[in-house]
Each structure stands twice: as structure tokens, then as C-alpha cells.
Amino acid sequence: MRKSISSLKLPHYKSTAACAAVRMPIPKEVLLPLNMHSGQAAEPVVQPGDHVYVGQLIAREEGRNSAPVHASVSGTVKAIEPYAVGRKTTAIRIESDGKMEKYPELSIPQPTNLDEFLQCVRQSGVVGLGGAAFPVWAKLAAAQKSHISTVLINGAECEPFITSDHRTMLECGDLIEKGIELLKQFMGSEEYILGIEKNKPDAIEQLTERFKDDPAVKVMPLSSVYPQGAKQVLLYNATGKVVGPGQRLASLGVIIINVTSLVKVAEYFATGMPLVERIVTVDGSAVKEPKNLIVPIGASVRDLVEACGGLKEEPGKILFGGPMMGKTVDTLDASILKATNAVVIMNRRDAERTAPSACIHCGRCVAVCPLGLNPTAFARAMELEDEDKRAAILQKEQVSLCMECGCCSYVCPAHRPLAENNSAARRFIRSWESAKKEGGK
Ligand code: SF4
Ligand code: SF4
Structure with a gap:
């Protein structure tokens, strides 16, 4: 760097x-996804019909880098259901009783x-x-x-x-x-x-x-x-x-x-x-x-x-x-x-959004990157059909360091969707590397 x-x-x-x-x-109900942290989703410890209080544990942490989830309103657990905004997970729906009573065992x-x-x-x-x-x-x-x-x-x-x-x-x-x-x-x-x-x-x-x-x-x-x-x-x-x-x-x-x-x-x-x-x-x-x-x-x-x-x-x-x-x-x-x-x-x-036009090779995206990365190299790599070649370039260009800050997209006079491309490249390299690891087992 x-x-x-x-x-x-x-x-x-x-x-x-x-x-x-x-x-x-006070909302009429809350819906608490169980993956509000970077690791494995939390595991429910309540069931539909249970009465819960504010601060009561409703899902315990499970595995590495997990975190527990607590009820944010008092009321009744109405459902434990799929949640599909962002990363798919399970969520706990609680109907509020309007009292916001604190869990007495805190x-x-x-x-x-x-x-x-x-x-x-x-x-x-x-x-x-x-x-x-x-x-x-x-x-x-x-x-x-x-x-x-x-x-x-x-x-x-x-x-x-x-x-x-x-x-x-x-x-x-x-x-x-x-x-x-x-x-x-x-x-x-x-x-x-x-x-x-x-x-x-x-x-x-x-x-x-x-x-x-x-x-x-x-x-x-x-x-x-x-x-x-x-x-x-x-x-x-x-x-x-x-x-x-x-x-x-x-x-x-x-x-x-x-x-x-x-x-x-x-x-x-x-x-x-x-x-x-x-x-x-x-x-x-x-x-x-x-x-x-x-x-x-x-x-x-x-x-x-x-x-x-x-x-x-x-x-x-x-x-x-x-x-x-x-x-x-x-x-x-x-x-x-x-x-x-x-x-x-x-x-x-x-x-x-303004429609993107062709890259004019001005270099502004490279000059602005706080980490000195080259988003145009990521973009070229993502156009390659051969996934191994694509991965080799992305690794060499250190795509995994990209923090998706969007500075490169912001300055691009051609309105290239560089940040989205960086994000796709990072997803690609993560799954390519884990597939290689699995294959090597
Ligand atoms: S999104 Fe990534 S490549 Fe673009 S400026 Fe930020 S760190 Fe650099
Ligand atoms: S800022 Fe845009 S136009 Fe300039 S080199 Fe980067 S991608 Fe190309």
C-alpha cells in the first residue's frame, strides 16, 4: 500500500x-433477522406464541463470529420465518404489546x-x-x-x-x-x-x-x-x-x-x-x-x-x-x-444514473484509490471467460484488499460502474478460492 x-x-x-x-x-411489530453480524446466523431460542420482554435473548450465537439477538420490544413472538432482504436468513417476528417492558432478569x-x-x-x-x-x-x-x-x-x-x-x-x-x-x-x-x-x-x-x-x-x-x-x-x-x-x-x-x-x-x-x-x-x-x-x-x-x-x-x-x-x-x-x-x-x-461510456484511460480511478489499487485491471479481468486466468489477475492485482469505498466510480468521467464491478470481482475471487480449497481437500 x-x-x-x-x-x-x-x-x-x-x-x-x-x-x-x-x-x-413504538412500532406495532419488529422483524429481527438472525444474521445481523458477519458470522454464522444466530439460533432461535423462542417459539411462536412465547411472550418476550425488551432485552430478552431470542436467538443465541452459533459458531464463529456470531452474536446473540435480543427482543427489541415486549410482546408476542408471532412467527419464525424466512427473510430475504440482502443475505437470505431466518427472522423472528414479534408483535408489540405497546408496553416496552424490560426483561426482569436483566x-x-x-x-x-x-x-x-x-x-x-x-x-x-x-x-x-x-x-x-x-x-x-x-x-x-x-x-x-x-x-x-x-x-x-x-x-x-x-x-x-x-x-x-x-x-x-x-x-x-x-x-x-x-x-x-x-x-x-x-x-x-x-x-x-x-x-x-x-x-x-x-x-x-x-x-x-x-x-x-x-x-x-x-x-x-x-x-x-x-x-x-x-x-x-x-x-x-x-x-x-x-x-x-x-x-x-x-x-x-x-x-x-x-x-x-x-x-x-x-x-x-x-x-x-x-x-x-x-x-x-x-x-x-x-x-x-x-x-x-x-x-x-x-x-x-x-x-x-x-x-x-x-x-x-x-x-x-x-x-x-x-x-x-x-x-x-x-x-x-x-x-x-x-x-x-x-x-x-x-x-x-x-x-x-448517467449511462456509462467507454473508458478513456485517464487513470483517475487509479490515482484516487486510497489503497493504490487498479480498478480498470479488475474490470478487464472480469471480462475474461477463463476463470483461472481471471482469478490469477485478480489475485495479482489484490482485489481482496478493495474496501468498496466507491471513490473510483465517483471520479470516473465515463461513469463506469467500477464499484459494482469491484464488488462482483471480490465475490468471484472468494467463491473461486473456496472452490479450490474444497477441491484440494
Ligand atoms: S472501491 Fe476499491 S478500487 Fe475503488 S477506490 Fe475504493 S478501494 Fe480502490
Ligand atoms: S476513471 Fe474511468 S475513464 Fe478513467 S481510466 Fe478509470 S475507468 Fe477509465
Whole structure:
């Protein structure tokens, strides 16, 4: 990887930055998919007809990198059914009784050592809430095998529209402090860097004041560029370190944790309530009243839209996340997942894409890539019929490093669909490599 990191200046469109998070009305029902994390889906432990309370375990983690799922409303389990938005899975449908009664057996965790702490983090159900959805307990468990000297807390919310981490930083300073105290106590790291972009001066100011007497915590203002929040970019800009291909961050003595993930872990240790709700930014040209909402996990996009006064125009595109890296969902019935930091709904005009024309070999896509990759080489490889030749080129060009940030597509004057192609190339190489591994057994 190059040692200077390319980036983009994007329009921010952060119209909800000053909108304090407000609790949305209790939804009539929630539908909780069991694969809201990067590993194997969780396994249901309830049945239709069961009464459940807020915070009650409804599906236990199963296998590596899995995470438990908890009821986000009190009420009755109506069904355990297939869910087909995004990766196919099973989901638990709960009809709300409108009471939001907390599970009476919730208790405040009292770990006395690292193993017990990790076990509690595991029970909290918290995953990477900036989008990656990797279970936090698994990240901490893997990291503690090396000495982690630096914890990098990611407050760089670089995508247009999204302000949920920003609001969390403004509204949950106590929990950020508690989260850092927990990591100090159990992980023993020496340095805590809160990386925040300069377009959030209020958060920088508040957190600098809060930690002014703690030499272990440094609030670091960062340039407001995209993709400042990407692991490799944040690492370099905050510490000067570079993670090489295939290298684990922990081997550099660093872990990165999203600021909202840290807050949710701290909330579990403060209250005993696992991850059942989060702040979601609802914005975009089709939304009447953009807001930051406190949302029970599993509420539908439709419920969020109603809480924002409805739509003012026909939706052209619904995104979970921002316009650069967000995932398109095709229905207002989609459920809010643990890692859904924003729902951006564009009108038809904004969703329209300019038709691509032939590549003019200008090299802008290569020059802008923060990782120094060559998306035109990926595109040429994907045109090859011979899958082994295609795979050889993609491996040589290190397609697996691509973080699908979309910078290459954004700058392409020919409007080539480079990001989609990169994504297809990454899917291809994953299945080609696993087929080779299976064949070699
Ligand atoms: S999407 Fe991949 S290839 Fe394109 S700029 Fe981002 S990291 Fe580079
Ligand atoms: S930016 Fe677009 S036109 Fe320029 S080299 Fe890349 S793909 Fe071709």
C-alpha cells in the first residue's frame, strides 16, 4: 500500500447534524433477522406464541463470529420465518404489546477478569455498528493475543448524510468515558485516540473538554475527507502506521472500534440492557422531515419513514448507509439491522444514473484509490471467460484488499460502474478460492 493516502472532498449533506436523536413511536411489530453480524446466523431460542420482554435473548450465537439477538420490544413472538432482504436468513417476528417492558432478569454485569469481560461483551450482542457488523467480543478476543497499545476509536463519519455517530458523540459522552474505562481496566492499553473529522467541531470540543485531564486519551481532529473512516485510512492518518496485505491490525498493536459500538458496550455494563436499539439517521431527497431517530432493532423502514412525516416524493432508491458505500434495499418493509446507521431515501431524479461510456484511460480511478489499487485491471479481468486466468489477475492485482469505498466510480468521467464491478470481482475471487480449497481437500 502507498504511504500517502488518496481521498475525496465530498459534499456533506449532513442536514441532520443538529437534530438531537428522538425516540420513534413504538412500532406495532419488529422483524429481527438472525444474521445481523458477519458470522454464522444466530439460533432461535423462542417459539411462536412465547411472550418476550425488551432485552430478552431470542436467538443465541452459533459458531464463529456470531452474536446473540435480543427482543427489541415486549410482546408476542408471532412467527419464525424466512427473510430475504440482502443475505437470505431466518427472522423472528414479534408483535408489540405497546408496553416496552424490560426483561426482569436483566442484571448489571460484574466481570472480574478479561475472560469474564469478553464473555459479557459477547452477551451484549454488540457488533461493529459503523457497518462492518463484526462481533465486538470476537475482535477484542483476537486482539488480546497481541499487546494492544493503542485503541483507535472511530468517530470519523465520512459518508454524506449520516450523522448518527456524531449525535452519539454529542449525547453519550458519559458512556464513551465508561467504555474507555472498561478497556483500560480489562485490555490494559496505554493510548486511546478518538479520531473525529473537523466537520464535527462541537463533538471535538465537548470530548476534548471531557478528557482534558486524562493523558491516555487524545481527541484527534482529522480532515473532513472521504473515506476517512475506513480502517486503513484512519489508521494511517491517526497513527502514521500502515497495515500491509494480509496483516492483522493487532500485529501493529492497534485495534479500531467504532464509537457507537463502544457506547453500546458501555451501556450494557451500565444497565444490563443488551443491544436492542440504536440511533439511525433518516434523510434523502424523498424524506419529508429528515431526523435522527432512536429505533428498536427490527423496526421497518416504513415505520421510520412515518416517524419522519412520510415521503414527499416517490422513492427512487432506498439505501442502508450513505450513497458511497450503502447497500440498496428494494422494499420499505426491510428491517433496521444492528449496523444500520442510516436510511437514505432518494427521489427518482437523484437515483438516476448517467449511462456509462467507454473508458478513456485517464487513470483517475487509479490515482484516487486510497489503497493504490487498479480498478480498470479488475474490470478487464472480469471480462475474461477463463476463470483461472481471471482469478490469477485478480489475485495479482489484490482485489481482496478493495474496501468498496466507491471513490473510483465517483471520479470516473465515463461513469463506469467500477464499484459494482469491484464488488462482483471480490465475490468471484472468494467463491473461486473456496472452490479450490474444497477441491484440494
Ligand atoms: S472501491 Fe476499491 S478500487 Fe475503488 S477506490 Fe475504493 S478501494 Fe480502490
Ligand atoms: S476513471 Fe474511468 S475513464 Fe478513467 S481510466 Fe478509470 S475507468 Fe477509465
